[in-house]
Amino acid sequence: MAGDILTALCRRRSCRAFLPDPVSRQVIEAILDAARWAPSGGNLQPWRVIAVTGSERDEVVRIAGEALFSGASEEGEHFIYPPDLWEPYRTRRFANAEALYAALGVSREDKAARYRWVAENFRFFGAPIGLFFIIDRRMGHGQWAQLGMFMQSVALAAEAEGLGTCLQEAWARVRETLHGQLGLEEHELLYCGMALGWPDPGHASASMVRERAALEEIAEFRGFGD
Ligand SMILES: Cc1cc2nc3c(=O)[nH]c(=O)nc-3n(C[C@H](O)[C@H](O)[C@H](O)COP(=O)(O)O)c2cc1C
Numbered sequence: 001m002a003g004d005i006l007t008a009l010c011r012r013r014s015c016r017a018f019l020p021d022p023v024s025r026q027v028i029e030a031i032l033d034a035a036r037w038a039p040s041g042g043n044l045q046p047w048r049v050i051a052v053t054g055s056e057r058d059e060v061v062r063i064a065g066e067a068l069f070s071g072a073s074e075e076g077e078h079f080i081y082p083p084d085l086w087e088p089y090r091t092r093r094f095a096n097a098e099a100l101y102a103a104l105g106v107s108r109e110d111k112a113a114r115y116r117w118v119a120e121n122f123r124f125f126g127a128p129i130g131l132f133f134i135i136d137r138r139m140g141h142g143q144w145a146q147l148g149m150f151m152q153s154v155a156l157a158a159e160a161e162g163l164g165t166c167l168q169e170a171w172a173r174v175r176e177t178l179h180g181q182l183g184l185e186e187h188e189l190l191y192c193g194m195a196l197g198w199p200d201p202g203h204a205s206a207s208m209v210r211e212r213a214a215l216e217e218i219a220e221f222r223g224f225g226d
Contacts, residue, residue: 008159013210015164015195016100016120017203018127022053023196027161028129035153039146046143047150048134050182057130060181064122067177074176078189080169088213095211103208121170127197132171132182137189147191154194164199167192 028051040046052060067074085093098108106113124130131154135147155165171178171193178190199206 004160005156008156012155012159012165014166015127015197015199016125016166016205016208017200018125018164018195018197019200020126020128021198022128023163023198027163028196031154031157031161031163034157035150038150038153040149041142041146044143044146045150046135046139047147048188049150049154050132050134052130052132053128057124057128060130060178061123063177063181064171064174065119067174068119068122073173075172076175078172078191080172092211092213099211100205100208103206104204118170121168121193122174124168124193124195124197125166126200127164127166127195129196131194131196132178132190133192133194134182134184134188135191137187144191151192151194158196162198163196166195168194 032049032051036045081093101108101114101117104113104117106117120126133147133151135144151167155167158165169192171190175190179188182190184190
């Protein structure tokens with residue numbers, strides 16, 4: 001069992017191409033029912049999630065497409081990346097994008113193809129299910145971190161069902177537009193989306209080579225040799 005969890009942690013990867021096959025409400029419920037056991041400080045459970053499919057999904061996609069076309073990002077103070085990203089994060093972000101475009105066979109000069117690919121975010125990369133993760137604006141950084149734990153739990157539970165996921169902060173770019181469409185309260189904020197569905201293993205994006213900083217770069221071990 002413990003081995004299953006380690007395997008799932010390493011096997012989960014962002015899926016950016018999906019088969020059109022539907023995913024039943026029962027499966028989504030089972031995933032969210034498991035993920036709600038994610039831990040949170042004081043057991044606040046500072047999260048809410050909205051799942052959309054069918055016509056509801058299509059409407060969100062339509063509205064987002066219009067908003068993107070008409071203008072500026074709606075990230076606001078909760079930006080996707082801090083401005084003027086510094087090292088080592090700047091290089092990691094660049095390398096990540098290049099690895100994806102290399103898998104897709106899109107060159108650096110082909111700005112139109114890159115733009116089209118970014119726009120794929122706003123159709124959930126073709127996934128039949130979209131999830132939106134919502135937090136109370138009054139919460140602090142601790143609760144934001146815990147929302148992340150909930151999101152990872154959803155991704156791992158989906159993995160256990162053989163489903164693919166991609167977390168999508170890109171949706172923050174249209175968060176004000178979707179606020180009304182999703183019927184959010186004044187104090188609520190759309191943080192992140194997630195594409196969820198059956199992976200298309202034959203798609204070029206599935207061959208993207210992923211990287212991580214080495215363990216020595218992110219972890220220190222003290223007192224173990226004593
Ligand atoms: C909170 C969060 C938001 C993300 N937003 C996006 C996104 O908008 N679009 C996208 O293609 N990938 C997005 N990703 C996926 C990351 O690029 C991906 O997790 C990272 O490159 C590591 O690759 P892996 O998930 O395949 O291991 C997001 C990931 C997280 C955790």
